[in-house]
Amino acid sequence: EAQVTQNPRYLITVTGKKLTVTCSQNMNHEYMSWYRQDPGLGLRQIYYSMNVEVTDKGDVPEGYKVSRKEKRNFPLILESPSPNQTSLYFCASRRGRSYEQYFGPGTRLTVT
Amino acid sequence: GNSVTQMEGPVTLSEEAFLTINCTYTATGYPSLFWYVQYPGEGLQLLLKATKADDKGSNKGFEATYRKETTSFHLEKGSVQVSDSAVYFCALSDRDGGSNYKLTFGKGTLLTVNP
Numbered sequence: 608e609a610q611v612t613q614n615p616r617y618l619i620t621v622t623g624k625k626l627t628v629t630c631s632q633n634m635n636h637e638y639m640s641w642y643r644q645d646p647g648l649g650l651r652q653i654y655y656s657m658n659v660e661v662t663d664k665g666d667v668p669e670g671y672k673v674s675r676k677e678k679r680n681f682p683l684i685l686e687s688p689s690p691n692q693t694s695l696y697f698c699a700s701r702r703g704r705s706y707e708q709y710f711g712p713g714t715r716l717t718v719t
Numbered sequence: 720g721n722s723v724t725q726m727e728g729p730v731t732l733s734e735e736a737f738l739t740i741n742c743t744y745t746a747t748g749y750p751s752l753f754w755y756v757q758y759p760g761e762g763l764q765l766l767l768k769a770t771k772a773d774d775k776g777s778n779k780g781f782e783a784t785y786r787k788e789t790t791s792f793h794l795e796k797g798s799v800q801v802s803d804s805a806v807y808f809c810a811l812s813d814r815d816g817g818s819n820y821k822l823t824f825g826k827g828t829l830l831t832v833n834p
Binding site for chain 2: 611638640642647648649650651652655665697699701707708710711712713
């Protein structure tokens with residue numbers, strides 16, 4: 608089954624404790640992206656990757672890092688999480704310049 | 720930059736009622752337009768799309784027409800069901816001046832359909 612998976616689905620952590628949210632897709636898509644969803648703001652892009660070893664900032668990259676060492680994986684790293692990063696995070700992938708993005712199920716992160 | 724404005728709701732309807740969720744956009748290029756749906760506890764799913772002016776996207780009884788003259792992409796359904804209860808996002812995809820065909824989303828509209 609073609610899908611985007613994310614882990615963990617739920618995470619509660621404390622300020623400053625480094626964490627990684629994993630994202631994996633099995634569709635051999637070149638393009639992958641991270642979004643955060645906040646009430647009243649919709650979804651905003653954090654980082655994206657056009658292919659292996661090619662990443663760039665989206666609209667709200669502050670406080671986040673990413674890496675793309677393999678085509679299927681695109682982890683989101685929070686080196687020192689803060690409460691304002693409490694949000695619902697979605698990973699997405701897309702084949703080349705096709706129109707449809709496939710979204711993962713989301714990771715709900717709470718930073719206390 | 721690009722932006723999407725949609726009716727924020729929440730919208731509450733009775734089963735078999737007519738649904739309209741308004742969406743307008745601002746874009747510098749020639750965007751593709753989408754409606755995504757998010758069911759409770761799930762990720763976003765593409766509901767329908769339109770890639771050029773006057774295109775009509777349709778799926779599961781939902782329709783939306785790409786209107787360049789009014790920069791709109793309103794979502795409609797003639798008879799909603801309880802199972803249509805979800806959050807609906809209008810979005811556009813356009814190059815951001817580089818190689819990123821990112822999605823720009825509206826804030827979402829919560830639809831609740833009562834039996």
